[in-house]
Amino acid sequence: MSKNALLRSVYALSPLLALLAAPLATAGTAEAADPIRIGVVTPLSGTYAPIGQQVRWGLELATKEVNAAGGILGRQVELLFEDEEANPAVATQKAEKLFQVNKVDFLTGTVNSGSTLAVGQLAERNGRLIATTVSFSDAITTDKCSPNVFRVNARAGQQSAALAEWLAKDKPKAKVYYLGPDYEMGRSTVAAFKAAAEKTGAQSTGEVFAPLGSKDYSQYFGQLRAARPSVLYTSTAGNDTVRLLTQMGEYGLLRNLTIVGASGTVTAQNIGAIGKAADGFVTGVGYSAELATPENQAFVAAFRKEYNTAPDLYGADSYGLIGFFKAAVEKAGGTDTDALRKAMEGLSWSTPQGAKTMRAGDHQAIQDMYAVRIAADGSSTRFDVVGTVPGDAAIGPDQCTRF
């Protein structure tokens, strides 16, 4: 009976065996093929899916244009997408598949900083390069920098520096009050802006941290009024911003008070729900669809034609990445990792956001930053550019010591 039982179990498990034999089947397809392959590990499902969607659209539009113009060094560009679910554990697994099975030449798309850091380390161990077009945690190009990781978008420090610059020019010696969500990222965002604003002459009048997902912000309004600020800085996000700003509007606190905030505080996703209360909100950011340059207008028109919606920061940064990659591969004469890294370091290229330069010392792109004010007149909303901060003023020192 025992022998039969063994045979039967093997027989019964045969579908599983077939699955386990998968490496045999795919081993033959791993050869480097003619097109240049770029792996894109980005959230296509879940909370971050709208960001992943913009990343995907930006990359696809740029790739289509590059391919129509003859590709890179005569080779077509192929994008391979994988869903990372905004989870580093999933992202590394998917990235490893792209590196080792699909043999991609380059990888991008990661959104949350945890994924970018983990995939960056994986890239180092696989001898490939990656770039992020979304993650803005300063750590990626400062204390946790990697020789194999590049960032083409502006980091948090550049955003707050740009906002502080604008504040110093537009409202010199402003009295600023800070209201942030009570968690690690919320607190560090407030601390970073506070330091930047105090350096440019602003006066801090107080700060308060409200729990994530607060329903009622009116309990903080007494302190806020008593501090008599002329500017309120907030780093809330999503529905928290909706409640904060609408409640401030109901209490009449929006009069004679300028609201400024982090770039993720008011976005395309929550601006509809905030409505008129978002009017006048100012943030420091690397892109606005309203930029009046011909390059940007052409980009926005092409994007709208293809996807029937305007590009946001993530779409623009991702679109610009393909230009960066193309210029670097052409300069390096191929996709060899060391040659490509050398070509990318110090490279200047043009994007709808203006010219960008990849700083060699920490692999952080330098770009002009914009102070953007929201104009909400009830029916439509625009992100108007109210100030430009030159790239060199916003970038801050190179703090990467690893390479």
Place this chain on the structure above:
Amino acid sequence: MPEATLRTLSDPGRAGPASRLSRLAPVHWLALAFLAAALGFAAVAWATGNGFYLRLATEALIFAGLAMSVDLLLGYTGLLSLGQALYFGLGAYVSALVLRDVAPSFWLAMAAALLAGGVAGLIGGVIANRVKGVYFALITFGLAQVAAKTVYNTRALGASDGLIGIPQIRVGFGPFSLDTADPLSFFLLVLGLTVAAYAGLSYLMDAPFGRTLAAIRANEKRVPFLGFNAWRYKLAVYVLAACVAALAGALYPMLRGFVSPELMFFETSGNAVITVIVGGVGTLVGPVVGSLLLTALRSVVGSWTEHHLIVVGVIFMLSVIFLRKGLVGALLARLNRRGEQGRTAP
């Protein structure tokens, strides 16, 4: 409770010493067949130089360890834990911190994770075992959420970014050693640990300890009349499950080189429960088969479509409706039926 499993559990007890191997319970034959398949897979993957699939299978085995710990509670004791990722993540963070900051020693990392898992399991067990049924599930869920949010907001633990830079290490066995960076060696090591965990736990579940757990699952109120303290046994199995999960978690940073708070999130706990139910509740080998199957499926389907979660969800529902005892449970029922036919035939 699955009748087949009860019979399985009682089988080895009846086996005489002379015929122990021939009387090996069908579930152990399944485990052996699985081991043979795993070794065959390793040979194929090694011969074709396919590191990715070896590392994917290693990850599946690591999460199988977490699923086994859920099975100890759900399948053997009837306790639904929705927060087992707490101990998995704890083991992962402890192991990562030891490897990065103390010493790159495999055994030290495993010992530290075991200790942490045991202590945390004792605390968590005392809290969670105050209540029963759905309240137990909710408390385990809540404990894991509290731990995950704490890690998520603690700068020293990397906060939301997690910790990277966990070194690849050499694992020493006396005169021999192997490298965790080598996909085949590390796969074989994790496979060996999984087999050891399976053997040790299924022995324990056949021993009086496991029989008492089965009695608790069947009717907890009657256990005291047999002279046993049900609470103590429930606490003991909770601590045991926490230790298994922590040891499995300790292997994760050795494979991937990082840890992140997502390892403690409900997603991880929930996936482990799904794995156990699809694989086969109360079999210990079911969680392993389920983990390999679901990991492979996610990797393959995930490359085709971003709607892969729907596919996993449909499989989960189908297995709940049509395979009440999971994949392995259904297989065992067949094997047992045929075995009986074979015995009664002349």
